[in-house]
Amino acid sequence: MRYAVDLGGTHVRVAAAQSGCEWRHQHRSRRVAGMTPADFVALLSDLIREWGTGRPQSIGVSVAAVVDDEGYLLASENLGWKDVPLRRILADAFSCPVLVETDVFCGAAYETRLGAAAGATSALYLGIGTGIGHALILDGRVWRGARRGANAFGHTIVDPSGARCYCGHQGCLCTEASGLAQADKSASDVPLQRLALSIGNAVTLVEPECVILSGGALNQAWFDLDRLAALIPAFTYPAASQPRLVRSYAADPNLCGALLLSMEQS
Incomplete structure (x- = not known):
């Protein structure tokens, strides 16, 4: 059985499959504050034992962090982890091939192979959850x-006089338009405008064929796909072609991407 994990800013998702994204087992829980790498290994061990799948054939981990080519987690503000050799820790614990990759890179890999970006030469993938990655x-x-640090869309500055962000800067997009920022707020057009501003700038710079959105924050009251599509042109260079704007077809593209990438590696 092959395992995939999405270790996010708020939740941990674990799934097991023989191949593809046809999950035989699934787990989702709120990530315990202060979770350590040892706690993470213990959670996986408990699930493997509970599901009775035996030693994993491979493990693919999608994580909200900057990760190097060797699966070394360099920094993650949401997890509070820094300089963690996560691939080696998991390989030693479970004696199987392990892939560790930045969450949005996993999601984009899935979208390129099997999702909304299949057949497209260019796209922008956005994961809008606790924070905002791209x-x-x-x-x-x-x-x-x-x-390997081109993943921090939420830390584009949309208001230099805005709220202080956990990254240390001021007025980052994720202080307005993320799941964490909007968790206890009523619907407002401001976060949608801020998101449209950042996407419009990206369209001006790159002119992607499509923009794919995913993540739990898309289910919050502030988010409206049609309204967002209508706002973006006002923030885009007029000669740039407007992209196709879609929500991901997959329930969890980051998790699917972690599985696919780990299968390719092993």
Whole structure:
């Protein structure tokens, strides 16, 4: 059995499948505050024992963090983890091939292969949950940046005099339009306008064929896909082609992408 994990800012999702994303077992729980890598290993161990699947054939981990080529977690503000050799820790614990990758890169890989970006040469994938991450798909491949840090769409500045962000800057998009920012607020047009501003700037810079949105915050009262599509052109260079704006077809593209990437590696 192959395992996939989405270790997010608020929740942990674990699923097991023989292949593809046809899950035989699934688990979702709120991530306990202060969870350590050892706690994470214990959670996986408990699920493997509970599900009776035996030693995993592979484990793919999608994590809200900057991750290097060796599966070394460099930094994650939401998890509070830094400089963690997560791939090695899991490989030692479960004696199987392990892939650890930034969550939105996993989601973008899935969308490129089997989702809304299949057949497109360019796309922007946005994961809007506790925070806001992104991945660019250029010439059909996921662009990870010069040092794998091209994933922080939520930390584009939309209001220099705005609220202080957990990254240390002021007025980041995720202080307005993320699931965390809007968790206890009534519907307002402001977060949608801020999101449209950032997407409009991205369209001006890259002109992607499509923009794919995913994440739990899309179910909150403030989000409206049609309204967002109507707002974006006002923030885009007029000569740029407007992208197709869609919600991901998958319930959890990051989880599916983690599975697919781990299968390719192993």
